[in-house]
Amino acid sequence: MTGGALRHNGHVSVEKRVWVAPSATGPVGATVRLPGSKSMTARALVLAGLADGPSVVERPLRARDTELMAAGLRALGVRVDSSDTERWLVEPGPLRGPARVDVGLAGTIMRFLPPAAALADGVVEFDGDPHARNRPLRPIVEALRTLGVSIDASETGGLPLTVHGAGLVEGGEAVIDASASSQFVSGLLLSAPRFSKGLTLRHEGPPVPSAPHLRMTTHMLRAAGATVDESVPDVWTVEPGPLQGRTWVIEPDLSGAAPFFAAAMVTGGAVTLAGWPAESWQPVGRLIELLTAMGAGVTQSAEGLTVTGGDTIHGITADLSEVSELTPVIAALGALADSPTELRGVEHIRGHETDRIAALVAELSKAGAEVTEFRDGFRIEPRPLHETEFETYADHRMAHAAAVLGLAVPGVRLTDVACTSKTLPEFPELWAGLVARS
């Protein structure tokens, strides 16, 4: 059960579902099987849609973000057969409008598909959930205009967008400030092999967050046959040329696994993520560093990646700019730790599914923690926590944070758990199953 769908103005949103997070009665011990990485699935779908032959996406993530990505590509003329959950088949076709793309609340769709839509012949309209209109888009819109694309955007430079696809994009050189999201760069690079002159993109501004996601983009572009140069910091060059269809094998989603690992830490138990590959394109090293610093043991074996909780959780001081998706879950662990936690370097997450800094400060304070807000993060002084109504702000990772807190604090009542359908529709059931094994 993930909550039903609500329709209004042709847009489909997810019906809310109140949920009381289950508390653990002892250490959890479980092996979890999670679906594929959201970020890898999104890139594989876009690259497959732009390729010169069919592709297979094995073990994709089937969730709202990736279903909407597939629907967006279909609207542009790509055939995506997702009837087999484990193997999606993608057959590219001539990209064309008129088309309408519902981005939901997905940063990957609102940043990855407009450059592809610019290659289409016809008009392509983009819109999404109410909060999607607040998420930053202006830098990518302006870069596309520099590259010869005609786009209408809202007064704030974001959704709703209309891309007037001309069937080709000249490309060439563009400068962008990608400090608000690495996805501006990834979105442009993914379509760049199909631009007539390719692309040389230079970032100017405060540092670009999420470096591992940028490496995932260039890695997957090369795997599809593109020529990419990233030897100069903050400059990416993609040569024009065909993209090859291929089989993409998607790794289990590491950010989606974070709350399950946190459960091992909160309860002093052990959780194994099954199917973890020996070599990963996700920032597993950084996750291991963080969880280890907080007192966990992490091992990798043929069974998968295992996190074991210690006697207590330790607070940390960390710059999370590279792995900012992890902020909500690390913050929940910080609120349950034996010393303060300070998380910095994540100003850009104010532009995520919600303003995650403001949301975490508000909700952890309501639960009893002492939290100080900074422009780029916050500091948590752990205090005895108590039952609370935890607002999730339509943000799947806020729901994950609340679930982690609820393991140790009875009576954490989420205003909505259906928002987890963005990346893991089966979250409430998987979580209940895990806690039942405590």
Ligand SMILES: O=C(O)C1=C[C@@H](OP(=O)(O)O)[C@@H](O)[C@H](O)C1
């Ligand atoms: O490219 C991607 O797949 C992502 C990049 C990151 O975005 P930001 O750089 O906007 O944080 C990350 O937080 C997001 O969840 C997924």
Ligand SMILES: C=C(OP(=O)(O)O)C(=O)O
């Ligand atoms: C920031 C996130 O998502 P999006 O891809 O919508 O930006 C996230 O999943 O934490």
